[in-house]
Amino acid sequence: MSSGHGHSDGATVKERADLALNNDFLRKAVKFTTERLKGGKLKATEEHGNWEEWRERGKQIRLHTIAHLDYYLNLFVDNARANGVHVHFADTAEEAVHISLSIAERKQAKSVVKSKSMVTEELHLNHALESIGVEAVETDLGEYIIQLAGETPSHIIIPAIHKNRYQIADLLSEDAGEKLEPDTSILAGYVRRKLRAKFLEADIGMTGCNFAIAETGSMVLFENEGNARMVTTVPKTQITLMGMERIIPSWADLEVMATLLPRSATGQKLTVYMSGITGPRRSADADGPDEMHIIIVDNGRSLQLGDPEFQELLNCIRCGACLNACPVYRHIGGHAYGGTYSGPIGAVLTPSLQKNVAEWDDIANASSLCGACYEACPVKIPLHEMLIYLRRRKIESGHGDKVEAIGMKGFATVMSKSGRFKAALKLGKLGQKLVARNGEIRIKIGPLKGWNSVRVTPSLPKKSFRDQWGTMEAEIRNGLKEMDPDMKNRMEAIVKDRANGGGHGHG
Amino acid sequence: MKVSLFITCLSDAIYPRVGEAMVRLLANYGVKVEFPTVQTCCGQPAFNSGYWDEARATAKTILEAFEDCDFVISPSGSCTGMIHHYPKLFENDAIMYEKAVKLQSKSYEFTQFLVQVLGVTDVGATFPHKVTYHPSCHGSRLLGVKDEPLALMSKVKGLEFVPLPFAEDCCGFGGTFAVKMSEISGAMVSEKSDHVKETEAEVLVGLDMACLMNIAGNLRYRNEPVRVMHLAELLYEGVKQA
The missing domain is CATH 3.40.50 (Rossmann fold)
Known part of the structure; x- marks a missing residue:
């Protein structure tokens, strides 16, 4: 199974994150672009004016579709086949690769042009194509850069987010055999000319799929560069790979998704191109592929179906908003996550697709659980909660850290009885005498090593709150003012409302 | 009306002055805050790390401490948020689940209580900084x-x-x-x-x-x-x- 060929070395997310944290180019580049995208999204959602309602609509559409995925998949497949599309199912990455290579071999293909597709990254399809002597050319600018660098995408929609334009100019200059100025239009112009030839000679066009429309068997692509249009119109054969959850019921639902996706991804009202493709070229069409294949990929997705804690993961529309909102992602970039998908969605998706929680646990720990991902998500996936469920499943399956387990047992022993907590505070006050100076602890050993390397820890005061309570309570009782009747009425009304099963009005 | 303070283990141990500020401020409005001493910690460190048995053992002190009050107030949005996780934490225990839902419905972060429940925004403070x-x-x-x-x-x-x-x-x-x-x-x-x-x-x-x-x-x-x-x-x- 695809074991996440992230570019960064390092066995754990902690090691990979340390590499990223020491890479100033990466941190500046990622910070710059995520802030721009986050700002763009904020502006676009404010201008939309009714974002929360549309977000809820998006969530409901996705919930409904995934709850009836078998029905909508069948409908989609029947309609796509009626349109003349060859539809294939792949349970695993290996099967999806095998089907793709068989088509390429049958077509005696020498080259494949690709538009941006995360699912083909998940399958490591480029390597597979190259292994049978087929050239695979990424035609999305960011993907092209990453391919030249021999790396994997570090962001779902901005694959080369971790590179600045000087690094990109160096890469493209090497490719061009001449010095290219680090000017965006010069660099893009070079790639455009180079790719034009590749489009014209390609035997196969390969795409991902943003949405598959069940009611007509169509596939929809969102893009900004026009390369996906070229990929789906010039080559004689088209292969589209899609995760089995990309389905939405109807074109009416696409309106909601087309409102949510570009705004969430880049802050655009709509991407520059949005293409709906319903089958191969018809006789009256001037262009388009003569043969069209759609490969529907499972590769771990059905593990989420019927799992109440993780089914909503299949609602994801791959917009990348959670990456842009995530403060951890901003500091460590995408490769530190070690899988095809990075950021908060990757931290949950990668282990979920693999089912080997023990191996991937450390990514779930690389989050402060701040909930920025959930807030940013256009279909409201509770990623911050799923991260906790992943951690719990790892502990329950016996793959927890032994030292931490002992610590947690101790924590529960102390905290399950207030008397023990009180005793522990007493003990702490005694113990800290060795390390505390002027109300501060600066020592860098044990669990305080990492914490105190950038912080100072306050020591325990002489008296805890519970130590002071007796005296404080007596003082307060003496000085208590009369409660305002209005205030009293408010409180009583709230309690009454609560007893009647009324809304709590908060939380 | 019984209003109880959920001090949180951190403020209890390290920042008692925060709890004191809360109860003394509220006394100005005639709110006599109770402090049930059986409370310890909300259990969040264990819960977030995946140790839910340990989290439950700790959460029980909170459920017990605040069973018979009308309002629970806390100087922490995070620890109050943890109480919002209690129904999930006790989803397989009908009795505890019911207590958890009840506790969630009456738990407030301090400023939430002040503004939403008491309707106070001007406490009459001066702070020239x-x-x-x-x-x-x-x-x-x-x-x-x-x-x-x-x-x-x-x-x-x-x-x-x-x-x-x-x-x-x-x-x-x-x-x-x-x-x-x-x-x-x-x-x-x-x-x-x-x-x-x-x-x-x-x-x-x-x-x-x-x-x-x-x-x-x-x-x-x-x-x-x-x-x-x-x-x-x-x-x-x-x-x-x-």
């Missing part, structure tokens, strides 16, 4: 406490409010995250301190002592002379000064 505010993630995102602290600060005489750039970014605390992923956490808190410094505020306030301990610890480490306090402390100090 430049102040910035860090909205903690769990309070603002999970409980939706966004306007309450701003409304309270806007009524404080002399207080000059300076918005914190990138205020909504997490400070990097995240409980055990700060220990397990200390380098990432360190990068996050350093960035937060940079933003605090940019405001040139004399005082940083918040609604969660864990986050404030994190930021204050880093500011102190860097020798930045910024005073860090809970909003309850600021209001109480401001009332005494008025």
Whole structure:
């Protein structure tokens, strides 16, 4: 199974994150672009004016579709086949690769042009194509850069987010055999000319799929560069790979998704191109592929179906908003996550697709659980909660850290009885005498090593709150003012409302 | 009306002054706050790390402590947020689940209680200082406490409010995250301190002592002379000064 060929070395997310944290180019580049995208999204959602309602609509559409995925998949497949599309199912990455290579071999293909597709990254399809002597050319600018660098995408929609334009100019200059100025239009112009030839000679066009429309068997692509249009119109054969959850019921639902996706991804009202493709070229069409294949990929997705804690993961529309909102992602970039998908969605998706929680646990720990991902998500996936469920499943399956387990047992022993907590505070006050100076602890050993390397820890005061309570309570009782009747009425009304099963009005 | 204080283990042990500020402020409105001493910790460190049996053992002290009161108030959006997880934590125990749902419905973060329940925004405080505010993630995102602290600060005489750039970014605390992923956490808190410094505020306030301990610890480490306090402390100090 695809074991996440992230570019960064390092066995754990902690090691990979340390590499990223020491890479100033990466941190500046990622910070710059995520802030721009986050700002763009904020502006676009404010201008939309009714974002929360549309977000809820998006969530409901996705919930409904995934709850009836078998029905909508069948409908989609029947309609796509009626349109003349060859539809294939792949349970695993290996099967999806095998089907793709068989088509390429049958077509005696020498080259494949690709538009941006995360699912083909998940399958490591480029390597597979190259292994049978087929050239695979990424035609999305960011993907092209990453391919030249021999790396994997570090962001779902901005694959080369971790590179600045000087690094990109160096890469493209090497490719061009001449010095290219680090000017965006010069660099893009070079790639455009180079790719034009590749489009014209390609035997196969390969795409991902943003949405598959069940009611007509169509596939929809969102893009900004026009390369996906070229990929789906010039080559004689088209292969589209899609995760089995990309389905939405109807074109009416696409309106909601087309409102949510570009705004969430880049802050655009709509991407520059949005293409709906319903089958191969018809006789009256001037262009388009003569043969069209759609490969529907499972590769771990059905593990989420019927799992109440993780089914909503299949609602994801791959917009990348959670990456842009995530403060951890901003500091460590995408490769530190070690899988095809990075950021908060990757931290949950990668282990979920693999089912080997023990191996991937450390990514779930690389989050402060701040909930920025959930807030940013256009279909409201509770990623911050799923991260906790992943951690719990790892502990329950016996793959927890032994030292931490002992610590947690101790924590529960102390905290399950207030008397023990009180005793522990007493003990702490005694113990800290060795390390505390002027109300501060600066020592860098044990669990305080990492914490105190950038912080100072306050020591325990002489008296805890519970130590002071007796005296404080007596003082307060003496000085208590009369409660305002209005205030009293408010409180009583709230309690009454609560007893009647009324809304709590908060939380 | 019985109002009980959920002090949180952190404020109990390290920041008792925050609890004191809360109960003394509320006494001005005739709210006699109770403090059930059987309470310990909400269990969040164990819950977030995946140790739910241990979290349940601890959470039971909170469920017991606040079973018979009408309102639970806490100086932490995060620990109040943990109470919101109790129904999930006890989903396989019908009796405890029912208690959990009940507790959730009556639990309030301090400013939520002050503004939403008591209807107070002007506590009559004076605090002539430049102040910035860090909205903690769990309070603002999970409980939706966004306007309450701003409304309270806007009524404080002399207080000059300076918005914190990138205020909504997490400070990097995240409980055990700060220990397990200390380098990432360190990068996050350093960035937060940079933003605090940019405001040139004399005082940083918040609604969660864990986050404030994190930021204050880093500011102190860097020798930045910024005073860090809970909003309850600021209001109480401001009332005494008025």
